[in-house]
Amino acid sequence: MAKSDRTRARLQQVALDLIAEHGFEATTVQQISVAAGVSPMTFFRYFSTKEAVVLNDPFDPHIAAAVAAQPGHLTPLSRACRGLRAGVAGLYLPEEQQVRQRVRILAQSPHLAAGVWANTAATQEVVAAALAQHAPETDARVAAAAVIAALTVALLDWGARDDEDTLVACLRRALDVLDPAPVKRKRA
Amino acid sequence: MAKSDRTRARLQQVALDLIAEHGFEATTVQQISVAAGVSPMTFFRYFSTKEAVVLNDPFDPHIAAAVAAQPGHLTPLSRACRGLRAGVAGLYLPEEQQVRQRVRILAQSPHLAAGVWANTAATQEVVAAALAQHAPETDARVAAAAVIAALTVALLDWGARDDEDTLVACLRRALDVLDPAPVKRKRA
DNA sequence: GCAGAGAATGTTAGTTACTAACATTCGAGA
């Protein structure tokens, strides 16, 4: 592992610990850098903004393919939901508890929650592009935004709770709210 | 009109002009204040952040009542959409062109677009609360978020375009994407 | 018209996020 990777990991770990303890706004970049034994400048070389250290999009653009693969005769919303369901199903989360810890931080600061939404812009675009093959562009954008918003809210909600619910199940339920057709036929 | 109202209006007008011309990031609070003949401190007394001068939520919390009035046997998504449709129908926009000018500014900066979403938090909550009477809370939140996201994207999309489309028609179409049942029966 | 009260604004001096330009050290391979 290169030195830079270690520094980045150390910065992020220290940042998450401090923020979890004192809150996002109350934690300064200076504190983080000092605690990581590094100068503030170095922090910004690894994370372009303070938000970036805690924000990282769990949605993978590869789901666009899954969306595009859905049959074109469905409504844009259904296509998006079914595609996302397929994408979510393949989600591999090695350390769910650590993910939850981070999401918890996000859920607590409205400022960060807005950042999460902004961070999904790329995902929204690819989903919208996939939908636009069979629907007007505006409709595609609207459907994509609705689905991603639903997943985002479900994610934050999951982070705020403290039960045994699994993230994947939670996301699936969110999709069911928008597209209530999880019919699993044994055979057509 | 009190002096404070005039100052606020002047600051906002000057800010919108400058931002429309040079962009949001490129316009400093200092420039705005000077152009308005006032000190930067005064700017912040009227607008808590630079964003606030351009951000103001067009969604009125009174729509919560319309949502709550929808029949409980429908799915949360349908209830939300039908409620919002009723709310949007009663939308009165005196100066649609000025609204569009402002929305155009919002649509151009990703940072501001995220702010718009954050600004809808209050509306989301009241819609979710109205839905929660007949659905699990998480489902209610998810449906509310999806619907508001759809309207937000439709709003920004409308601002980015330059056609003769009216905002209300645009919002209605967005709702149709999520709840394709605008059936207008003559008589039951 | 005028005095006083309270609102509106200014000044000063900070803190924090972030950037640019340039100097320095560190680490791995020749």
Added chain:
DNA sequence: TCTCGAATGTTAGTAACTAACATTCTCTGC
């Protein structure tokens, strides 16, 4: 060991905000 490039530091600056306090307006009652 030398050397080159990566990693980091330093310095100096800009811009968004904030707090505390001083000043100037503006309206109201006399």
